[in-house]
Amino acid sequence: MLSVQIASNIVKEVNSVIPLKINIMNEKGIIIASSDPLRIGSFHEGALRIIENQIDEIAVHYDGEFNGALQGINYPLKLQGYIIGVLGITGKYEEIVNSALIIKRMTELILENTYSVEQKQLQENVCNRYLSEWLNGEAKNITTDFVKRGKALGFDITIPRRILVCSFYIPNNSQNLQTMQVIEQAEKYLKKSVSDLDALNLYYKAGSTLVCAVTAISDSNAETLAKELKKQVEEKFPVYLAIGIDSKVDNFEFAQTALIRAQKANKACMRTHKRDIRFYDDLNMEVFTDEISELSKQEFIHRIFKGFSNEEIRHSMILLETLYDLEGSINKASERLFIHKNTLQNKLKRIAERTGYDPRSIRHSSLFYIAIYFYRDIYDSMQYL
Structure with a gap:
């Protein structure tokens, strides 16, 4: 059925090229879009006759010859062989007939294009739902009938594949319309x-x-593919691409496991943006921290930094993360933080005194490493930290 939005867009588009008064009527003969807004919602008897009698053209020789109709020409609008509405062009027949045929063809081309786009979107939605069922469902649900349903949609899920989970981001850029x-x-x-x-x-x-299930490849080839995709995207668009890669599973029935692993790898990329391509097998703490609630992570942070204000916690996290990233080098960390090395040492000493844990101690550094990880994991959602 012809929607008001599509009809209105057609009127606007056609009038931008040919400034004649046109109307579009639905399957009940009601004008749903018009160059003259006052006619919208009114009944057009000529349009209804075209629909009911499958007529190719009705000319209205004078206003009122048909109820609600003005002088002009009316044509059926066909899509896939069916009349879905009527196009009316107002004016004297001999003056508008040539332009009217052009307008009719333009309108049908717009309809065909709109239909094609909608069908493509519909097909993509159907495929999305099926692939989501496959990759998020349990192995027991991946039956022979389920596989056949996929083949009917045009793909075979039994082919060995690797899962890549891709995320786009723009550093320090709010999610405005242009970014989206x-x-x-x-x-x-x-x-x-x-x-x-x-x-x-x-x-x-x-x-x-964007979840990509690519035909089975080795880890080295998966990394090469990820690097190539990242390079292509970033050369063409002002965005960054982060890709998490699964570890191999036994067969297609356990694709959910592969997806979960790729998602964890992707999340690890997005957490700090220090590495934009990561394998699940390379993860450490990331493997299990998703199972820990944000409340528990928050409680752990505040236990380690007991008595610290939120701003003091933030500054401590920046300082400690920099120190550990540089393998504990005071000289390199002080340069990175733009402070004197003695100032850095004093800050570390103060943290040790207030927390009871020495950041430079191998035994205690693991506690701070976990706290840093938890902090980065919940930073976006816990605004007060």
């Missing part, structure tokens, strides 16, 4: 790139990530 549009364009480009590499590659949108 750039990310959407980059995502569309990535989908095409993945499909062009191998027609058997699959992908689906999962929240803010």
Whole structure:
């Protein structure tokens, strides 16, 4: 059925090229879009006759010849062989007939394009739902019938694959409309790139990530692929691409396990942005910390930094994270933090005195490392930390 929005867009688009008065009527003969807003909602008898009698053209020779109709020409709007509405062009027949035929063709082309886009989106939504069921479902639900349903949609989930979870981000940039549009364009480009590499590659949108199920490759080839995709996207768009890669599972029935692993690897990338391509097998604490609640993480942080204000915790995290990133080097850390090394040592000494744990001690450093990790993990959602 012809929607008001589509009809209105057609009127606007056609009038931008040909300034004649046009109307679009729905399957009940009601004008749903018009160059003359006052006519919207009124009944057009000529349009209804075209629909009911499958007529190719009705000319109205004078105003009122048909109820609600003005002088002009009316044509059926066909899509896939069916009349879905009627196009009316107001004016004297001999003056508008040539332009009217052009307008009719323009309108049908717009309808065909709109229909094609909607069908493509519908197909993508159906595929998304199926792939989501496969990658998020339990092995017991991946039956023979489920596999057949996938083949009917055009893909075979039994083919061995690796899972890559991809995220786009722009550092220090708020999520405004322009940013979202750039990310959407980059995502569309990535989908095409993945499909062009191998027609058997699959992908689906999962929240803010794009999940790609690529034909089975070794770890080294998976890393090469991830680097190439990242390079292509970042050369073409002002965004960064983070990719988490799974570890191999036994077969397609356990794809959910592969997805969970790739998601954890992706989350590790997005946590600090220090490494934008990570394998699940390379993770350490990231493997289990998702199972710890944010409340527990928050409690651990405040136990270690008991008596610290939120701002003091933040400064301590920056200082300690820098120190540990530089393998405990006071000289390098002080340079990175733009402070004198004696000042850094005094700050570390003060942390040790207040917490009871020495950041420079091998035994105690693990506690601070966990606290830093937890802090980074919940930083975005816990604004007061």
